[in-house]
Amino acid sequence: MKKIDKERLLLGIAAPVLALLAAFVVTSLVLLATGKQPFDAFQIMGSYGVKSDSQVYILNKATTYYLAGLAVAVGFRMNLFNIGVDGQYRLAAFAAAVVGGMVNLPGILELPLIIIVAMLVGAMWAGLAGLLKVGRGVSEVIATIMLNAIATAIISYLLQPGRLAHLDANTNSVHTTVLPKSGWFFTFTTNPAAGPIEGFIVVAALAGVAYWFVLSRTRFGFDLRTVGQSESAAQASGVNVKRMIVTSMLVSGACAGLVGMPTLLNESHQYATDFPAGIGFTGIAIALLGRNNPGGIAVGALLWAFLDRTSNWLEFNGYDKEIVGVMQGVIVLSVVVAYELVRRYGLGRQQRRVGEQLAAAARNTAKQEQEAAI
Amino acid sequence: MTAVRSTSVEGGGGRRAGMSATTTTAVPATAPKAPQAKRGRLSYPVLLLIFAGALLAVCAVRAITGAQDVTSSGQISGMLQMAVPIGLAGLAGLWSERAGVVNIGLEGMMILGTFFGAWAGWQTNPWIGLVAGILGGMLGGLLHAVATVTFGVDHIVSGVAITLLAQGTTQYLAKRWFNTGHAAALGGNPKQSPPIKSVPSITVPGLSDSLLTIEHHHWFLVSDLAGILGGLVTGLSYFTVLAALLFAATFFVLWRTAFGLRLRSCGEAPIAAESLGVNVYFYKYAAVVLSGGLAGFGGAFLAMVPSHIYNEGQTGGRGYIGLAAMIFGNWRPGGLAMGAGLFGYTDSLQLRSGGPAAHALLLLLVILLVLLAARKVYRKSYRQGVLSAAFAALLLVWFLMTDTIPNEFVSATPYVATLLVLALSAQRLRMPKADGKPYRKGQGK
Numbered sequence: 001m002k003k004i005d006k007e008r009l010l011l012g013i014a015a016p017v018l019a020l021l022a023a024f025v026v027t028s029l030v031l032l033a034t035g036k037q038p039f040d041a042f043q044i045m046g047s048y049g050v051k052s053d054s055q056v057y058i059l060n061k062a063t064t065y066y067l068a069g070l071a072v073a074v075g076f077r078m079n080l081f082n083i084g085v086d087g088q089y090r091l092a093a094f095a096a097a098v099v100g101g102m103v104n105l106p107g108i109l110e111l112p113l114i115i116i117v118a119m120l121v122g123a124m125w126a127g128l129a130g131l132l133k134v135g136r137g138v139s140e141v142i143a144t145i146m147l148n149a150i151a152t153a154i155i156s157y158l159l160q161p162g163r164l165a166h167l168d169a170n171t172n173s174v175h176t177t178v179l180p181k182s183g184w185f186f187t188f189t190t191n192p193a194a195g196p197i198e199g200f201i202v203v204a205a206l207a208g209v210a211y212w213f214v215l216s217r218t219r220f221g222f223d224l225r226t227v228g229q230s231e232s233a234a235q236a237s238g239v240n241v242k243r244m245i246v247t248s249m250l251v252s253g254a255c256a257g258l259v260g261m262p263t264l265l266n267e268s269h270q271y272a273t274d275f276p277a278g279i280g281f282t283g284i285a286i287a288l289l290g291r292n293n294p295g296g297i298a299v300g301a302l303l304w305a306f307l308d309r310t311s312n313w314l315e316f317n318g319y320d321k322e323i324v325g326v327m328q329g330v331i332v333l334s335v336v337v338a339y340e341l342v343r344r345y346g347l348g349r350q351q352r353r354v355g356e357q358l359a360a361a362a363r364n365t366a367k368q369e370q371e372a373a374i
Numbered sequence: 375m376t377a378v379r380s381t382s383v384e385g386g387g388g389r390r391a392g393m394s395a396t397t398t399t400a401v402p403a404t405a406p407k408a409p410q411a412k413r414g415r416l417s418y419p420v421l422l423l424i425f426a427g428a429l430l431a432v433c434a435v436r437a438i439t440g441a442q443d444v445t446s447s448g449q450i451s452g453m454l455q456m457a458v459p460i461g462l463a464g465l466a467g468l469w470s471e472r473a474g475v476v477n478i479g480l481e482g483m484m485i486l487g488t489f490f491g492a493w494a495g496w497q498t499n500p501w502i503g504l505v506a507g508i509l510g511g512m513l514g515g516l517l518h519a520v521a522t523v524t525f526g527v528d529h530i531v532s533g534v535a536i537t538l539l540a541q542g543t544t545q546y547l548a549k550r551w552f553n554t555g556h557a558a559a560l561g562g563n564p565k566q567s568p569p570i571k572s573v574p575s576i577t578v579p580g581l582s583d584s585l586l587t588i589e590h591h592h593w594f595l596v597s598d599l600a601g602i603l604g605g606l607v608t609g610l611s612y613f614t615v616l617a618a619l620l621f622a623a624t625f626f627v628l629w630r631t632a633f634g635l636r637l638r639s640c641g642e643a644p645i646a647a648e649s650l651g652v653n654v655y656f657y658k659y660a661a662v663v664l665s666g667g668l669a670g671f672g673g674a675f676l677a678m679v680p681s682h683i684y685n686e687g688q689t690g691g692r693g694y695i696g697l698a699a700m701i702f703g704n705w706r707p708g709g710l711a712m713g714a715g716l717f718g719y720t721d722s723l724q725l726r727s728g729g730p731a732a733h734a735l736l737l738l739l740v741i742l743l744v745l746l747a748a749r750k751v752y753r754k755s756y757r758q759g760v761l762s763a764a765f766a767a768l769l770l771v772w773f774l775m776t777d778t779i780p781n782e783f784v785s786a787t788p789y790v791a792t793l794l795v796l797a798l799s800a801q802r803l804r805m806p807k808a809d810g811k812p813y814r815k816g817q818g819k
Contacts, residue, residue, distance in 0.1 A: 034550050081530050132793070137800040141478065141530060142701060145694045146789040153786035284534050320549045322564075325542025333517070333535040336527045344526070 008346070015342045016289065016296075019335035026330045027323065036319060044317050045310035052194040054309050061305035062298075063201045063262045064276075068283025069290060069297040070211050071255035075140075076292050077215060078228040078248045084129060084144025085256040086280025087151030092122035093260025094155050094176070097271035098164050100264075101177030110182040114265065115203075118257040125151065126253025127246060134242040140249070148280075159273065175272035185265035198266035207258065208294040224248055256280070285332045291339065304328065431741055433598045441734035445598040447589055449722055449731065450605025455680050456725070457718025458617045459484070459689075462672030463696020464703070464710045465624055466665040470515075471705060472628060473661030474641035475522055476810040478533030481693030482540030483514035483666045487673020489544040492684030493551060495570040495677070496560070503570060504613065504674050511670015512663050514540055519662035523655055526812050537693075545686065552684070567684035570677070575611045582608040611679045620668070625707045637661055641806035644813040655815060669693065698792045704803045720787040729778035732787070736773040740766050 028038035048054055068085055075082035082088075096118035105113065129143040161167040165174050187196035215221035226234040227244050235241050259279055264271065286304055290296030307328060311321035436444040443449050463480050470477035477483075490510030495503025514536055521532040545564075552562035560568035585604035589597050628634035639647040640657045648654050676692070677684045695717055702716075703709025723732050743766035750759035 030546070083534075132797055136797040138793070138796040139701075139800075142694075142698055142796065143793060145691070146698065146793045149691060149789040150786050150793075153782045153789075157780055157782035281534070281538065285538060288531060288535070320546060322542070322546035322549050326539075326546050327542070329535070329539030329542035333521065333532070333539050336531050336535055337521055337525045340525050340527050 011342050011346050012291075015291075015338040016299075016335060018338040018342075019289075019331055022334035022338070023327055023331040026334075027327045030326055031319075031323065041314060041317075041319050041323070044314060044319075045306075048313040049306050049310050052191050056191075056194045056197055057309050058302060058305040059201060060198045060262065060266075061308055062301040063198060063204045064259060064279060065282055065286055065301035065304050066204045066298055067207060067255065067259045067262075068279050069286035069301055070207055070283075070294070071252050071259060072280075072283040072287040073290070073292040073297060074211070074248055074252040074255060076228075076287055078224050078244065079231075080245065080248060080252070081141045082126060082129075082144055082249065082252045082256075083141055083284070084126060084147050084280070085252070085259065085283050086278060087144070087148035088122040088125045088253050088256035089259035089280060090155060090275065090277060091125050091151040092118040092257035093264050093275065094159065094271045095121040096257075096260070097176040097179070097264055098158075100179045100183045101270070104180040105182060107182040110180065111185065111265070114179070114183055115258070115261060118261055118264075119254040120257070122255070122257025122259075123250045123253040126249045126256065130246040130249030133249075134245050159271070165271075173272050173274065175270045177270070179265070179269045183265065184269060185261075187266060198262055200262040200266055203258065203261070207255065208298065211255075212294045220247075259283070285328065288332055289335050303331075429598070430595070431738055433595045435734050435738045435741070436598060437594050439730075439734035439737060441731045442592060443723075443726065443728050443731040444734050445601040447586065447601045447604035447608055449719075449726060449728070450602050451608055451610075452605075452722030452726060453715065453718040454606065454610075454614060455718070456721035457714045458614050458679070459672040459676045459692050460696050460699055460717050460721075461621070461711055461714030462617055462668050462675065463693050464700040464714055465620060465696075465707065466511075466668035466672065467697045467700040468624065468705060468707065468710060469628075469661045469668065470518075470665035471700070471809050472638050472641045472806055473658050474644060474806060474808045474811065474813065475518070475658055475662050475665075476529035476533070477515075477518060477662065477665055477669075478530050478694070478697065479514060479518045479536035479540075480533075480665075480669045480696055481689060481691065482533075482537035483511040483518075483669035484673035484676070484689045484693045485537070485540045485544055486510035486514045486666075487670030488677040488684050488688050489548065489673075490670070491674030492567040492570060492677040493547075495674070496557070496562075496568040499571055500573045500613075500678050503678060504671065507674025507677070508667045508670045511673060512667040514669070515663040515666015516659075518666065519659045523658045523662070523813075526814060528812075529810050548684070548686065565686040567677075570682050572682065573611050573613050573678050575609045576607075576615070577609055578607045613675050613679055617671070617675070620671075621707050621711055628707075638806070640813075641808055644808055644811075645817050648815070648817070654813060658813075669696075672696070695788065695792075698796075701803060701805075702792065702795055705805055716791065717788040720784065720791070723787075724781060724784045728784060729781060732779040732784045733773065733777060736769055736779070740769045740773060743769065 024042070031038040031041060049058070068089070071085045071088075072082055096114045099117045100110065100114040103110070103113070125147060126144070129138075129140045129147055132138040132143045133140045158164045159174060159176070161174060165176050167174055186199040188199060189196045213221075215224065223234065223239045223244055226237065226239060227241055231241055234244075260275070263276060268275065282304060286297055286300040289300035289303070290298070307324045311324040314323065315321040432444060436442065463484060466480055466483070467477055487507040487510055491503045491507025493503075494506030517539075518532055518536055521527040521535075522529050548567070549564040551557060552567045553564045557568050562568040582604060585600045585607070588600035589604055591597055628638060636647065636652045637657045637660070639650075639652060640654045640661075644654045647657075672692070673689060676688055681688070696714070699713030699717055700710050702713035703711070720732075722728075743762050747759045747762035747766060750756075750762060
């Protein structure tokens with residue numbers, strides 16, 4: 001039994017390692033083809049990435065990415081493609097910023113209020129897609145893509161001076177009312193030179209633990225995974241598939257609502273036109289990279305944050321920082337191919353082993369029969 | 375175990391299969407489908423009548439509200455220009471999905487098309503640019519085919535990955551190729567290519583002018599027709615003509631040739647096709663690579679006809695909209711063309727800041743909803759009838775209280791329309807039966 005587990009572990013690690021190798025090779029080829037030295041680039045990235053201020057930056061950035069990865073992974077575990085995390089987190093952060101800017105409560109009420117508003121709005125936006133799927137049979141892929149675009153339109157309509165935003169005369173930027181100080185999340189500093197670590201990392205870690213617990217230790221999680229593996233089997237064993245679809249979209253959306261919070265509560269304290277967009281798609285990449293496993297997603301989020309951080313330094317050293325985008329794309333594509341290859345290899349091995357066992361058993365019985373005949 | 379793995383059990387058919395997968399488990403899926411499909415198809419006279427009715431309604435709305443832009447030639451030619459890339463993306467999706475491969479990487483393949491089209495286009499001429507754009511898109515299609523057909527990766531996962539890869543690669547290459555030397559001197563920068571020469575276009579001499587004169591008289595129906603025709607014959611780009619021919623060719627190849635029959639059989643029942651000696655892998659590869667080429671054409675069109683330039687983020691999700699148009703059109707070229715036209719119309723409205731025109735169209739929506747309500751009441755489904763009437767009343771109030779629609783709402787219209795149409799008709803649509811399902815050679819043995 002133990003031996004098989006070790007083998008599975010090896011196979012599990014093989015895929016990401018293969019993918020990273022492929023990414024290194026392809027990126028090197030691209031760099032060489034455009035007349036740049038690949039190994040220097042990797043060295044620059046490596047040495048810059050371990051500096052203490054880089055580490056803090058990476059942790060802060062990874063917090064956001066981790067939450068996005070979790071939000072996508074909840075759907076993935078159930079075979080639901082929530083492409084709409086992008087719209088959900090932006091709409092959620094916008095609503096939370098507006099509500100947070102309107103009221104001024106003590107921190108113990110203000111922060112939960114903002115976070116709950118964000119989760120509710122995110123859940124509502126995702127839930128719409130879930131309802132359309134179970135009620136009207138609309139694919140969640142198309143529905144969430146449309147909802148992304150609609151969220152963009154809603155935000156750009158409301159984020160205008162005179163509606164829910166103000167024009168900053170100094171910077172000429174449009175933003176919502178700045179959150180009161182009570183709505184700022186705590187930060188902590190381990191190394192004064194490196195800058196503060198955002199406190200929301202604690203919430204992200206808790207979300208990761210909750211994800212692990214709910215999916216692998218509760219009945220809800222079991223049902224969810226069952227639906228993901230086979231809808232008909234789940235239905236036959238008494239799971240209400242429709243309700244599971246809506247519920248998991250709601251959970252995924254609520255988690256997506258948290259994605260904008262590190263930025264809102266720890267960095268910008270307002271929703272402006274330059275609020276980061278597109279993190280939902282990064283979340284898809286990270287969930288794929290981490291195989292929907294809370295630990296794996298953490299590794300993926302850290303890797304993505306590391307690549308982001310070091311890209312600027314590459315630019316400083318005469319490389320083009322856009323090479324990191326190539327790297328990320330290659331990693332995602334090769335990781336999904338590598339997972340499939342490894343899965344097939346494992347399946348083939350298993351089949352061969354079972355086949356051998358069966359053949360051996362057949363030989364044994366044949367032998368026994370022969371002996372009995374003699 | 376994971377999404378990647380579990381989808382290969384139930385199939386990426388989780389897509390759009392929400393209803394069917396949960397309800398049809400016990401129903402034999404063969405016999406009762408045929409009559410339903412027939413009921414959904416409209417005969418040509420009925421279709422023409424519906425068109426005529428719609429045209430009359432639009433004319434009436436223009437006459438009542440005085441929003442001349444509803445049927446102006448500028449609006450119509452704008453619509454055509456915006457509809458072509460969406461239509462080509464939809465056509466790309468059609469090819470691929472008819473062979474059973476969901477292609478959500480269309481967006482990425484369009485990006486490749488815009489980039490390579492512009493790259494070759496600014497150095498030479500638009501025609502070579504077009505070829506380069508198509509080849510770029512084909513490259514993306516080939517990648518998707520390798521991942522999904524050979525390696526059996528989930529189609530949606532692979533599509534998302536290809537879009538990410540296309541974005542990353544073109545951003546890198548744009549900086550290397552458009553921001554240096556001669557290109558930079560001509561106005562290129564990391565996010566933009568140097569300008570490309572115009573694609574030659576056709577304007578029918580005499581006809582366009584006379585149509586324009588008629589249009590300016592604002593006669594009921596006559597001017598509307600003149601506006602629509604004028605929009606279709608004035609400044610018609612050769613690329614647009616080529617795209618229209620591709621629609622016809624697609625219909626012919628897929629529905630009237632042996633090649634098309636075999637290709638579609640791979641999307642409906644690959645194992646059965648295999649047992650009849652069809653090389654399923656070959657047809658899937660051909661379909662997905664062609665699909666990439668069509669998406670690349672859409673991208674190249676976008677870079678060269680409406681704008682003469684490559685811009686980062688130029689596709690703006692049109693690959694996804696193309697997919698939506700294809701679903702809207704029930705996986706058939708005619709319906710897809712209509713869907714693309716609808717999206718193109720709203721896109722054009724937004725570009726021309728057609729707040730007043732969009733406002734006028736609210737009235738059209740009210741008329742349609744009233745008709746729908748009457749039909750529902752006639753069919754004795756009172757609840758839906760009342761619901762439609764209530765919506766009509768609400769929209770009418772909105773129409774009367776305002777005189778324009780904010781541009782942001784206009785830009786959201788195609789997306790809302792898609793959602794509404796899908797919500798109303800998703801159960802009538804029939805996608806290829808093995809669409810998105812994994813297939814491996816030798817499964818039939």
